[in-house]
Amino acid sequence: MRGGLVASARLLPRPLVRWFLQRRAQQDINENMLGGKKVKIIFVLGGPGSGKGTQCSNIVEHFDFIHLSAGELLRAEINSGSENGTMIDTIITEGKIVPSEITIKLLQEAIIKGGNDKYIIDGFPRNEENRVVFESVTLVTYFQLLEISISPEFVLFFDCSEEEMERRLLGRNQGRSDDNIETIRKRLKVFVESSLPVIEYYESKGMVKKIDATKPAPEVFEDFLN
Numbered sequence: 001m002r003g004g005l006v007a008s009a010r011l012l013p014r015p016l017v018r019w020f021l022q023r024r025a026q027q028d029i030n031e032n033m034l035g036g037k038k039v040k041i042i043f044v045l046g047g048p049g050s051g052k053g054t055q056c057s058n059i060v061e062h063f064d065f066i067h068l069s070a071g072e073l074l075r076a077e078i079n080s081g082s083e084n085g086t087m088i089d090t091i092i093t094e095g096k097i098v099p100s101e102i103t104i105k106l107l108q109e110a111i112i113k114g115g116n117d118k119y120i121i122d123g124f125p126r127n128e129e130n131r132v133v134f135e136s137v138t139l140v141t142y143f144q145l146l147e148i149s150i151s152p153e154f155v156l157f158f159d160c161s162e163e164e165m166e167r168r169l170l171g172r173n174q175g176r177s178d179d180n181i182e183t184i185r186k187r188l189k190v191f192v193e194s195s196l197p198v199i200e201y202y203e204s205k206g207m208v209k210k211i212d213a214t215k216p217a218p219e220v221f222e223d224f225l226n
């Protein structure tokens, strides 16, 4: 079907094809669609060690969502030997926030590659600038012409005490460069100063489902389901 369409499109004047795709893109932008499908995005936010990754793994076992962890995408970028790798590594080890254009490009690529219409995005947006840029840029898909912009359906906020988050991260033992007390303290500060305002923004729009994440993991998941 797609092959037939592409072949027919080649017979038409390029400005006409461009006009048609741009018109279609505009419709999709208005409707939050990707290639004719409604794209559903859920943001999962919470402090470092609040259990975002743990709960996202549970969620995708039960629901047809693709889990995208912004932090995992950044760590994969470091490991791929990309030219930005060293800079990203330094920022993560300092507990700071990677420039929006880098993280958003990785998320966009993963969304397009995922080919699904439901994504649960873990650990993003980390600050107001992340949020504004993500919601204002567009995804460029087939023919590099069809563009859509994306906003979340709702936001899950895993609310956990600092003492508990610190205890969990010090015991995580996954070889992460940021699982040390100096970086953890910096990450907690960045969470309060930069990430909480994003949660407050979505709260003001009635879009936040807040869950007590200090409880044991199975109970947190139960609370999510209810």
Ligand SMILES: Nc1ncnc2c1ncn2[C@@H]1O[C@H](COP(=O)(O)OP(=O)(O)OP(=O)(O)O)[C@@H](O)[C@H]1O
Binding pocket: 046, 047, 048, 049, 050, 051, 052, 053, 054, 055, 071, 123, 168, 169, 171, 172, 173, 213, 214, 215, 216, 217, 218, 220
């Ligand atoms: N509810 C819980 N109770 C106790 N330990 C938990 C709970 N949830 C997760 N953990 C453990 O805490 C550690 C941190 O969890 P996880 O990696 O899911 O957090 P995170 O929010 O994704 O952290 P980060 O922001 O650093 O990626 C892991 O070792 C995990 O097994």
Ligand SMILES: O=c1ccn([C@@H]2O[C@H](COP(=O)(O)O)[C@@H](O)[C@H]2O)c(=O)[nH]1
Binding pocket: 048, 069, 070, 071, 072, 074, 091, 092, 093, 095, 096, 097, 098, 099, 103, 122, 123, 124, 125, 126, 130, 178, 187
């Ligand atoms: O949107 C993002 C997500 C992550 N970072 C950086 O990565 C680390 C680890 O992220 P996790 O989601 O906790 O795995 C985070 O502390 C930031 O340094 C980012 O900059 N932007």
Ligand SMILES: [Mg+2]
Binding pocket: 052, 053, 069, 071, 123
């Ligand atoms: Mg995580």
